[in-house]
Amino acid sequence: MTPGTPPQSLVGIGEAARRVGVRVSAVRFYEAQGLVLPVERRGGRRLYDQEAVERLAIVALLKNAGFSLAQIADLFTRGGTGDESWQALARERAAELGSRIVELQRMRDYLELAQSCPSPCLLACTHLRAAIRDKPVTAP
Amino acid sequence: MTPGTPPQSLVGIGEAARRVGVRVSAVRFYEAQGLVLPVERRGGRRLYDQEAVERLAIVALLKNAGFSLAQIADLFTRGGTGDESWQALARERAAELGSRIVELQRMRDYLELAQSCPSPCLLACTHLRAAIRDKPVTAP
DNA sequence: CTGTGACCTCAACCCGGGTCGAGGTCAAGG
DNA sequence: CCTTGACCTCGACCCGGGTTGAGGTCACAG
Numbered sequence: 256m257t258p259g260t261p262p263q264s265l266v267g268i269g270e271a272a273r274r275v276g277v278r279v280s281a282v283r284f285y286e287a288q289g290l291v292l293p294v295e296r297r298g299g300r301r302l303y304d305q306e307a308v309e310r311l312a313i314v315a316l317l318k319n320a321g322f323s324l325a326q327i328a329d330l331f332t333r334g335g336t337g338d339e340s341w342q343a344l345a346r347e348r349a350a351e352l353g354s355r356i357v358e359l360q361r362m363r364d365y366l367e368l369a370q371s372c373p374s375p376c377l378l379a380c381t382h383l384r385a386a387i388r389d390k391p392v393t394a395p
Numbered sequence: 396m397t398p399g400t401p402p403q404s405l406v407g408i409g410e411a412a413r414r415v416g417v418r419v420s421a422v423r424f425y426e427a428q429g430l431v432l433p434v435e436r437r438g439g440r441r442l443y444d445q446e447a448v449e450r451l452a453i454v455a456l457l458k459n460a461g462f463s464l465a466q467i468a469d470l471f472t473r474g475g476t477g478d479e480s481w482q483a484l485a486r487e488r489a490a491e492l493g494s495r496i497v498e499l500q501r502m503r504d505y506l507e508l509a510q511s512c513p514s515p516c517l518l519a520c521t522h523l524r525a526a527i528r529d530k531p532v533t534a535p
Numbered sequence: 536c537t538g539t540g541a542c543c544t545c546a547a548c549c550c551g552g553g554t555c556g557a558g559g560t561c562a563a564g565g
Numbered sequence: 566c567c568t569t570g571a572c573c574t575c576g577a578c579c580c581g582g583g584t585t586g587a588g589g590t591c592a593c594a595g
Contacts, residue, residue: 267571267572268571268572269571269572278553278554279572280553280554280555281552281553281554283573283574284552284553284554288552298560298561298562298572298573299560299561299572299573299574300561300571300572300573301572301573309524309527310518312527313517313518313523313526313527316502316526316527317502318552319498320498320499320502321499323551323552324551324552325551330517331516331517331518333516333517334515334516335513335514335515335516336515341516341517342509342510342511342512345506345509345510345517346506346507346510348506349503349506349507349510352499352502352503352506353503355499356496356499356500356503358459358460359460359461359492359495359496359499360496362456362457362460362492363489363492363493363496366485366486366488366489366492367486367489369482369485370482370485370486370489371482372482373475374475375474375475375476376471376473376474376475376481377453377470377471377473377481377485378450378453378471383453384449386453386456387449387452387453387456407541407542408541408542409541409542418583418584419542420583420584420585421582421583421584423543423544424582424583424584428582438542438543438590438591438592439542439543439544439590439591440541440542440543440591441542441543458582463581463582464581464582465581
């Protein structure tokens with residue numbers, strides 16, 4: 256073996272899934288969707304190196320952040336330059352996340368206000384009523 | 396007609412849905428799930444008053460904030476006092492929302508960093524790699 | 536009287552994102 | 566030798582959250 260190449264520590268699908276915190280079935284599913292690949296197969300079995308496990312972890316991370324599998328695939332398959340670069344897409348997504356965050360913050364604020372509301376039912380809570388009156392409930 | 400009772404302005408399901416920004420089919424679906432009810436039916440047709448439309452709007456709002464229909468139903472059907480009060484549940488949900496917000500903020504920060512990353516592919520982006528190394532990628 | 540439009544019910548279907556189970560292969564250990 | 570455990574494939578199934586379509590009922594306009 257060429258010197259300087261350590262054992263690489265390949266792991267099976269079970270171990271890979273465990274490390275990333277997803278189920279084995281999900282890993283296979285992601286593979287079927289083209290999101291992740293084992294570095295190699297030995298006797299039919301998938302083997303993952305550090306790189307591949309990290310890729311899986313990135314999928315899990317993005318998914319957890321609310322991206323759909325299709326969006327993740329899109330991020331992965333784009334090139335690094337131009338208008339259609341992955342950076343451009345990342346910018347878009349970051350902006351979307353930004354507005355999502357603002358929405359959630361408003362919601363959290365309402366819920367916190369609501370905690371000190373004496374109404375016997377959430378539906379009677381004036382804070383929540385206020386929340387919906389802020390929005391285009393009664394639209395154009 | 397008793398004096399002092401204005402026409403109440405009842406609207407049909409189409410108008411109610413339009414005001415809240417959801418589809419008619421979704422309104423019926425929510426009704427089937429017990430989340431919302433028309434104030435009355437005339438000749439089989441659902442009629443909604445301001446109150447009912449607001450309730451629908453609250454459903455839409457909560458859903459948009461990431462609550463499942465079951466969670467929303469739970470919020471609605473709880474009483475106003477004690478350990479199982481809707482306020483208590485609102486507190487829990489607010490806390491969950493809080494951690495969700497933090498996660499999303501981290502993700503947004505990573506994506507923003509990533510925009511200035513020269514890698515030809517997102518998978519090579521060191522910022523994102525950093526993101527996953529912060530987490531329990533390689534677990535216990 | 537006949538459209539047209541808004542509404543009704545009910546069952547079937549769709550999509551995303553997986554999960555499950557049957558039936559089979561392999562390697563290592565007792 | 567035989568079991569055990571981890572893995573394989575493939576097709577069926579599940580759940581949430583709706584959407585669609587067929588077939589029918591109204592009310593009002595022309």
